[in-house]
Amino acid sequence: SHLSPTFLLPTRLTPAAHAALLAQLAAHNVPLTPTPSTASLFLADINTPTRCRFELRTRGIMTEPEPLLTAPLRVVKVAWFTECVKAGRVLPIEPWTVYTATVCAVVVTPGPSPERVRVKETVREKERKREREREKVQAEEEQRRGVMERARRDGVRNAEEDSRWRSERSEYKRSVYGTRVTDEIIKLSKSAGRGARPSTPEYEEERIKARGIDEMPEWVRRNVKLSCCRSTPADSPNADFIAHLHTIRDHRTLTSDEVGIRAYSTAIATLQAYPYPLISSSEIVLLPGCNVKIAALFHSWLSSHTDPKLRTVPDVEKLKLNENLVGLAMLHRIWGVGPETAREWWFVRGWRNVDDVVEYGWKGLTRVQQIGVKYYDDFQKPMMRWEAERIRDIITHHATLLLPGTTTILAGSYRRGSTSLTDADLLISHPDPTQLAPSFLERLVASLETEGCINYTLRLDRTAPPGRTLQTAMLVWQEQQYDDVRLRTLRLPGRNANVRRRVDLVVTRPETAGMALMRWTGGGTWVRDLKTWCAERGWRVGAEGVWERDGERVGGIDGGLRREGEGWEEAERRVFVGMGLEWRAPGERCTG
DNA sequence: TGGCTGTACTG
DNA sequence: CAGTAC
DNA sequence: GCCA
Numbered sequence: 001s002h003l004s005p006t007f008l009l010p011t012r013l014t015p016a017a018h019a020a021l022l023a024q025l026a027a028h029n030v031p032l033t034p035t036p037s038t039a040s041l042f043l044a045d046i047n048t049p050t051r052c053r054f055e056l057r058t059r060g061i062m063t064e065p066e067p068l069l070t071a072p073l074r075v076v077k078v079a080w081f082t083e084c085v086k087a088g089r090v091l092p093i094e095p096w097t098v099y100t101a102t103v104c105a106v107v108v109t110p111g112p113s114p115e116r117v118r119v120k121e122t123v124r125e126k127e128r129k130r131e132r133e134r135e136k137v138q139a140e141e142e143q144r145r146g147v148m149e150r151a152r153r154d155g156v157r158n159a160e161e162d163s164r165w166r167s168e169r170s171e172y173k174r175s176v177y178g179t180r181v182t183d184e185i186i187k188l189s190k191s192a193g194r195g196a197r198p199s200t201p202e203y204e205e206e207r208i209k210a211r212g213i214d215e216m217p218e219w220v221r222r223n224v225k226l227s228c229c230r231s232t233p234a235d236s237p238n239a240d241f242i243a244h245l246h247t248i249r250d251h252r253t254l255t256s257d258e259v260g261i262r263a264y265s266t267a268i269a270t271l272q273a274y275p276y277p278l279i280s281s282s283e284i285v286l287l288p289g290c291n292v293k294i295a296a297l298f299h300s301w302l303s304s305h306t307d308p309k310l311r312t313v314p315d316v317e318k319l320k321l322n323e324n325l326v327g328l329a330m331l332h333r334i335w336g337v338g339p340e341t342a343r344e345w346w347f348v349r350g351w352r353n354v355d356d357v358v359e360y361g362w363k364g365l366t367r368v369q370q371i372g373v374k375y376y377d378d379f380q381k382p383m384m385r386w387e388a389e390r391i392r393d394i395i396t397h398h399a400t401l402l403l404p405g406t407t408t409i410l411a412g413s414y415r416r417g418s419t420s421l422t423d424a425d426l427l428i429s430h431p432d433p434t435q436l437a438p439s440f441l442e443r444l445v446a447s448l449e450t451e452g453c454i455n456y457t458l459r460l461d462r463t464a465p466p467g468r469t470l471q472t473a474m475l476v477w478q479e480q481q482y483d484d485v486r487l488r489t490l491r492l493p494g495r496n497a498n499v500r501r502r503v504d505l506v507v508t509r510p511e512t513a514g515m516a517l518m519r520w521t522g523g524g525t526w527v528r529d530l531k532t533w534c535a536e537r538g539w540r541v542g543a544e545g546v547w548e549r550d551g552e553r554v555g556g557i558d559g560g561l562r563r564e565g566e567g568w569e570e571a572e573r574r575v576f577v578g579m580g581l582e583w584r585a586p587g588e589r590c591t592g
Numbered sequence: 593t594g595g596c597t598g599t600a601c602t603g
Numbered sequence: 604c605a606g607t608a609c
Numbered sequence: 610g611c612c613a
Contacts, residue, residue: 225611259610262611263610263611266610267610267611288611288612289612290610291610291611291612292610293610293611294611
C-alpha cells in the first residue's frame with residue numbers, strides 16, 4: 001500500500017505465471033497500474049540493467065541509469081515480491097533491484113502497447129500448446145492402436161471389401177500382405193537386434209515379397225544415421241511420399257516446434273537417400289531416423305489409394321487445407337519474417353496478406369522486412385543456373401579488379417546441381433593469405449553498389465575481430481540490363497525489368513576455404529549431421545570453420561587453398577579426408 | 593529421460 | 604534477449 | 610520424433 005504505482009513486466013514470464021502473479025499482487029494490495037508509463041516500480045524477471053532499459057524503451061519509456069538514492073524509477077526482480085510473501089513481511093528491496101534510472105522521455109509509440117504484447121504472448125502460447133496437445137493425443141492414439149495391429153486389420157478389411165485386390169496382381173495387394181508379415185519380422189528384429197530374423201518356414205515365402213534387412217543398402221545395414229556419411233541424390237523413387245513429410249516439417253517450422261523440425265528433417269534425409277521404392281511400412285522402421293510414426297504415415301499414404309499417383313495422407317491433407325497454416329506460410333515467405341513474426345501478424349494483428357502488412361504495418365517493419373515485402377514476388381521466382389553464373393562472373397570481375405588472383409565458386413543448391421535456385425551463394429577467396437584485407441568484402445560490396453548491381457544490403461559483416469577468417473554479406477541483386485528500345489529511341493533510361501535476386505557473398509581466407517565450401521554447399525541436414533559427426537569425435541567447429549580439439553587445431557585437416565593452382569574442390573576434398581569422411585559429390589548431399 | 597548443429601547480426 | 608538467417 |  002505504501003508502494004509506488006507498479007507494473008509487472010511480462011518478459012520471460014509464461015502467460016499463466018504472469019496472470020497468477022498479477023492476481024497475487026492485487027491480493028496483497030500492490031498498487032498496480034495498467035500503463036507502464038505511469039509506473040515507477042517495475043517488477044520483472046530480468047537480470048541485467050541493459051535488458052531493463054531495452055524493455056522499457058520498447059514501451060516508449062526512455063531512461064538513463066541513475067544512482068539508487070535519487071532514482072525515481074526502478075526495476076526489481078519478481079523474486080523480491082515472492083520472497084516477501086513467503087516471509088510474510090516486506091523485505092528490503094535493495095538486494096533485488098536490477099536497474100535504477102531516471103526517465104528522460106516518454107514516447108507514445110505506434111507500436112504494440114504492453115497490453116497487446118501480453119495478449120500476443122497469450123495467443124502465441126495458446127496456439128503452441130493447442131498444437132502440442134493435438135499432436136500428443138494423436139501420438140498416443142497411434143501408440144495405443146499400434147502400427148502393426150492397424151496394418152493387419154486394414155489389410156484384411158481392404159482385401160475383403162474389394163475383391164480386385166485379391167484377384168489382381170496389384171502391387172497394392174502385395175504390399176499389404178508384405179506389410180503384415182514383415183511387421184512381425186520387425187517386431188522381432190527390433191527387440192532382438194538387427195539382423196536377427198525368424199527363420200521359421202512359414203516366413204520364407206513372404207520374405208521374398210518385402211525387402212528384408214539383407215537387401216537393404218549398405219548404410220541401412222550398418223545403421224548409418226548421419227547423412228554426411230552416405231549418398232543422398234536429388235531424385236528419389238519415393239518423392240511423392242517425401243513431399244508429405246515436407247508438409248509436416250513446414251508445419252513444425254511455423255509452430256516453432258524445433259524438435260519436430262529436427263525429427264522430420266532426419267527422416268526426410270534418410271528416405272531421400274533410400275534408393276528403392278518403399279513397399280511396406282515395416283521397411284521404413286528399419287531405416288535410421290524413422291520409426292513407428294513415419295511408418296504409420298507411410299501406411300496411411302500407401303493405403304489411401306491404389307493408384308500411387310493419387311495417394312495422400314489424410315492428416316497431411318488437413319494441414320494443407322488449414323487456412324491458418326496457409327496464411328502463416330505466406331507471411332513466412334517474406335524475407336526477414338520468421339515463425340514468431342508470422343504468427344503475431346496473422347493471429348494478433350489479423351493481417352491476411354502482404355497488402356495488409358503494407359497498409360497497416362509498414363512503419364513498424366524492420367528494414368529487412370520492408371525489403372522482403374517490397375520484393376516479395378521477385379524472391380519467389382526461381383532463378384536459372386545461367387543467371388547465377390552471370391552473377392558470379394560479374395562479381396568475380398569486380399573482385400579481380402580489387403584484388404588480382406581472386407578466385408570464386410558458386411556453392412549452395414547451384415553446386416548441388418539444382419536446375420532452379422532461390423538464391424546464389426558465392427564464395428570468394430585468394431590463394432595468398434596475406435592478400436585478403438579485412439575490409440575486402442566491404443570494398444567489394446561498395447564497388448558493386450557503385451556499379452548499380454546491388455539494390456540493398458540486407459546484412460554485412462563489418463570488419464571483424466582479429467582471428468576471424470570469414471565474412472558474409474547478404475544482398476539484393478538486380479542485373480543492370482535496361483530496356484534497349486526505350487534507351488535507343490527515347491534516349492531515356494529504360495525501366496529495369498530484371499528480377500531482384502538474393503545473393504550471398506562469403507569471403508574466406510584460403511586456410512578455411514574447404515570448410516567454407518562444405519558449409520555453404522549444404523544441404524541443411526547434411527551440414528547439421530557433419531557437425532554432429534565432428535562433435536562425436538570431440539571436435540569443435542569455430543565460427544569460421546577452424547577445426548579444434550581442446551583448443552588445438554585438429555591435425556590432418558587441411559582445407560586450405562593452395563598456391564599451386566589447386567582449386568576449391570581439392571581443398572574441400574582434403575577436409576573430407578581429414579575428418580575421416582568419404583568424399584561426397586555435391587549432388588549427393590541433397591538432404592532436402 | 594535428456595538432447596537435438598552452430599554462429600552472427602539486428603533492434 | 605529474441606528473432607532471423609545461413 | 611527418434612535415439613542412446
